[in-house]
Amino acid sequence: MKLLIVAATRPEIEFLYEQFNLPKVDFVRTDEFDVLITGVGMTATAFALGQHLNTSYNLVLNLGIAGSFDRTIPLGSVLNIISDEFAELGAEDKDAFLTLDALGFGQTKYTAHHNLLNDYIKRLKKVNGITVNCVHGNEGSIRSIIQRLAPVTESMEGAAVLYACTKISIPCVQVRSISNYVEPRNRENWQIGLAIKNLNTWAIGFLTNT
Numbered sequence: 001m002k003l004l005i006v007a008a009t010r011p012e013i014e015f016l017y018e019q020f021n022l023p024k025v026d027f028v029r030t031d032e033f034d035v036l037i038t039g040v041g042m043t044a045t046a047f048a049l050g051q052h053l054n055t056s057y058n059l060v061l062n063l064g065i066a067g068s069f070d071r072t073i074p075l076g077s078v079l080n081i082i083s084d085e086f087a088e089l090g091a092e093d094k095d096a097f098l099t100l101d102a103l104g105f106g107q108t109k110y111t112a113h114h115n116l117l118n119d120y121i122k123r124l125k126k127v128n129g130i131t132v133n134c135v136h137g138n139e140g141s142i143r144s145i146i147q148r149l150a151p152v153t154e155s156m157e158g159a160a161v162l163y164a165c166t167k168i169s170i171p172c173v174q175v176r177s178i179s180n181y182v183e184p185r186n187r188e189n190w191q192i193g194l195a196i197k198n199l200n201t202w203a204i205g206f207l208t209n210t
């Protein structure tokens, strides 16, 4: 099976680089898997995938950290995001929001459909996510997005990866570890180190047991 691992930044998968002694570059080929670092955000992700994603891959594994809207999920939890949507894609209509679907321009929500679930993936909690250009950090906008889409997680790349994989029919698994709650910005509350450690432990386990 040919696997492409996709992450926004190298620090998010730094222990994976160490474990497999990977050169510190943004695209790495190994006998077991390839790794692509895209840069943060949907545009960088789309560009990098445009350069490297192709139908020789059997699976894309999108790894990263994420914010959680759900405060019952402990920071550092590793989750499987099974659907993701472009939360900002659409048009404001005074107080209402018209999605791309409502405007007649297509789909904003993508679901990961595949039958490649092994035990490592199966045992992760399954949640729905959104993908944004602008991290939520305002009480009013957070209330409003929860009311409109009821997301559990927020990232800046997930839906773009799932979109690209859907377009060329490659199964995509998105696994993220929670670094912070989505709240008025307070970087001191973020647990990036814990999230990265747990994410990498999961990913190394997955790669060495698959």
Ligand SMILES: O=C(O)c1cccc(C(=O)CC[C@H]2O[C@@H](n3cnc4c(=O)[nH]cnc43)[C@H](O)[C@@H]2O)c1
Residues within 6 Å of the ligand: 008, 009, 011, 012, 040, 041, 064, 065, 066, 067, 068, 132, 135, 136, 154, 155, 156, 157, 179, 180, 181, 182, 192
């Ligand atoms: O400051 C650091 O040490 C550090 C190390 C590794 C990664 C980072 C990032 O800031 C990664 C940005 C990445 O994180 C995702 N993310 C995390 N929390 C949220 C959120 O609340 N809302 C949206 N995205 C979030 C996102 O996918 C970024 O690509 C820092």
